[in-house]
Amino acid sequence: xxxxxxxxxxxxxxxxxxPVSMVTMGSAMAYVRxxxxxxxxxxxxxxxxxxxxxxxxxxxxxxxxxxxxxxIPDGIGVVLASRLHGQNAVARVPGSELxxxxxxxxxxxxxxxxxxxxxxxxxxxxxxxxxKQYPGINIVGAQHGYVTPEEMPALVDTINASGxxxxxxxxxxxxQELWMAQYRHQLTGVRLCQGVGGTFDAxxxxxxxxxxxxxxLHLEWLYRLLSQPARIHRQRAxxxxxxxxxxxxxxxxxxx
Numbered sequence: 514x515x516x517x518x519x520x521x522x523x524x525x526x527x528x529x530x531x532p533v534s535m536v537t538m539g540s541a542m543a544y545v546r547x548x549x550x551x552x553x554x555x556x557x558x559x560x561x562x563x564x565x566x567x568x569x570x571x572x573x574x575x576x577x578x579x580x581x582x583x584x585i586p587d588g589i590g591v592v593l594a595s596r597l598h599g600q601n602a603v604a605r606v607p608g609s610e611l612x613x614x615x616x617x618x619x620x621x622x623x624x625x626x627x628x629x630x631x632x633x634x635x636x637x638x639x640x641x642x643x644x645k646q647y648p649g650i651n652i653v654g655a656q657h658g659y660v661t662p663e664e665m666p667a668l669v670d671t672i673n674a675s676g677x678x679x680x681x682x683x684x685x686x687x688x689q690e691l692w693m694a695q696y697r698h699q700l701t702g703v704r705l706c707q708g709v710g711g712t713f714d715a716x717x718x719x720x721x722x723x724x725x726x727x728x729x730l731h732l733e734w735l736y737r738l739l740s741q742p743a744r745i746h747r748q749r750a751x752x753x754x755x756x757x758x759x760x761x762x763x764x765x766x767x768x769x
Contacts, residue, residue: 522555522582526603528594529757531565531575534583535595537604542614544583548705549624549678554697556581557707558690559608561588562754567687574687577694585611590751594758598765609712612681613646615705619679620647627672627703630683631713633657639713653677658684665696673701680706683713 523534523544536544548555558581568575578584585606586592595603619626626643628636640655653675660668672680680703682689689708697706 525584526595526598526600528560528591528598529565529569529754529761531560531568532578532581532584533560533586533591533595533603535600535602536583536585536606537602538606538610538614541583541585541606541611542618545611545615545618545705548582551704554700554703554706555583556693556697557583557585557611557705558693559587559686559708559710560584560591562590563588563750564686565591566750566753566757571687573694574690577687577690580694590754594754597758597762608707608709609715612707612709612712613716615679615707616643616647616650620650623651624678625651625653625676626679626681627653627675627677628655628681628683628713629668629672630656630658630681630685630689630709631711633659635713635717635719636683638717642716669696669699672703673699676702678702678704681709681712682706683709683711685710 523536523540525532525534527533534541545557548557556577558578560578564574564578568578585608586595586603587606587608589605592603592605616626618624628640630636631639636655636657640652644650644652654671654677656668656671680700682693684692686708689710693706693708697703700706
């Protein structure tokens with residue numbers, strides 16, 4: 514896919530009615546540059562089979578996905594479903610890889626960053642590790658995810674006062690998407706807001722990223738299930754997703 518982009522949002526198509534942006538990592542980063550250069554807050558969120566199933570049941574989550582500037586194809590299931598529908602321009606863009614790429618861009622071009630989410634020790638360690646890995650990175654604030662509704666106005670004021678241009682929100686889904694949608698118009702200086710899920714924990718090595726072989730075979734989900742059996746309740750969405758994708762293909766006639 515050509516990594517050159519226009520100044521608008523990336524093209525998208527639907528997987529089971531849920532939008533997915535047609536991007537590669539290269540074009541996603543090109544859009545990030547475009548978002549940082551224009552006014553307003555652009556939301557970057559991720560799509561995977563679990564989130565597709567959740568969005569079909571949660572109108573508020575669906576609304577956020579539909580209004581986000583970019584919905585990255587984070588899960589291989591979404592990529593395969595896209596390709597089965599003839600959308601071969603879609604490639605996997607893991608949010609856990611996009612965030613570090615944005616950090617490298619921010620360090621190189623001077624964009625300030627605010628981190629919000631995870632446990633107090635995790636977000637503090639994430640800040641320290643990012644500052645070590647990307648010399649010159651300007652992290653202007655960090656806040657753990659245990660903020661009460663009563664404390665939220667003060668947090669928004671803190672983010673605005675920090676002058677952050679990039680805000681990473683790691684609250685888990687759908688909490689982070691709903692937070693981003695609720696507060697985006699109150700963020701006066703932020704230009705890019707990405708929902709990063711458990712990426713702060715991943716940066717800290719909790720849990721460890723899947724070995725290269727699992728990544729190459731697009732089996733990171735299997736490695737995470739084997740290393741974290743408690744995730745089985747989340748993985749139950751996978752057969753539901755696969756069944757619904759197959760049914761959708763049959764209805765569209767693409768299985769002929």
